[in-house]
Amino acid sequence: MPWRRFAAEFVVIVVGVLVALAVDAAREARGDRGREATYLLQLRADLDATADNLTNAISVEEQARENADRAIAALGTSRLSPSDSLAAWTLAATNSSASFHPTMGTVTALVESGELRLLRDNRLRQSVLQYHSAVASTLRIIDGVGPHTWRTIERLGGMLSWTALLDRGQDQRFPIDWERLASERSFHSALYDLRLVANNRLFALRTLRENLELLRVELERSLE
Numbered sequence: 001m002p003w004r005r006f007a008a009e010f011v012v013i014v015v016g017v018l019v020a021l022a023v024d025a026a027r028e029a030r031g032d033r034g035r036e037a038t039y040l041l042q043l044r045a046d047l048d049a050t051a052d053n054l055t056n057a058i059s060v061e062e063q064a065r066e067n068a069d070r071a072i073a074a075l076g077t078s079r080l081s082p083s084d085s086l087a088a089w090t091l092a093a094t095n096s097s098a099s100f101h102p103t104m105g106t107v108t109a110l111v112e113s114g115e116l117r118l119l120r121d122n123r124l125r126q127s128v129l130q131y132h133s134a135v136a137s138t139l140r141i142i143d144g145v146g147p148h149t150w151r152t153i154e155r156l157g158g159m160l161s162w163t164a165l166l167d168r169g170q171d172q173r174f175p176i177d178w179e180r181l182a183s184e185r186s187f188h189s190a191l192y193d194l195r196l197v198a199n200n201r202l203f204a205l206r207t208l209r210e211n212l213e214l215l216r217v218e219l220e221r222s223l224e
Contacts, residue, residue: 036119039109039115039118039119040119043107043110046104046107050212051209051212053100053101053102053103054205054212057100060096061198061199061201062202064095065198067088069195071086071089071090071093072188074086075182080178083176087176090156090160090191093198096197096201100142102138107131111129123221124222127214127215128215130215131211134208137207138207141200159184160176
């Protein structure tokens, strides 16, 4: 009967469509798994690069803070330290991690393109989002204290000779009157300001390192 033949043909067509959709879905799923694997490996490489950068930036800030402390302590004693030591501590206190640049290509691609959906692990997705936010917060702090740092360095420049600081051989041509500076509140204030901004940057960088390590743990668990 015609209607039976029509029904049979309809069933064949429907089955064919369903099979084709299933094949396409399986192919897309394999493609997604492949892209996920690529993202995970790229994310690991980016985190390794950023971790190295963070280690260097934290070291810079620790040294800046320590040298500011040394200069402040030395200027508060009755017997001043040698001029070259005071110059070295003051100069090192002006150093900063303002050049810190995390490697964010993979995280940015995942978060801003919607590709985060490819990560099947919900805990990993949450860690990526938290890390993305932590990086943004850290960079805001570093950028935010930058202008204050430069204003403080300019204030110091008006009180001493950068040439003498940079070149110990110029001490005689451009002598620095450390006795006078030790009695000037503005000089002490500038050093305290440098210590404060170094401490703020250091706190932000250490917090970011904690977030990075948490993301690393979730990443390695997903890669197992």
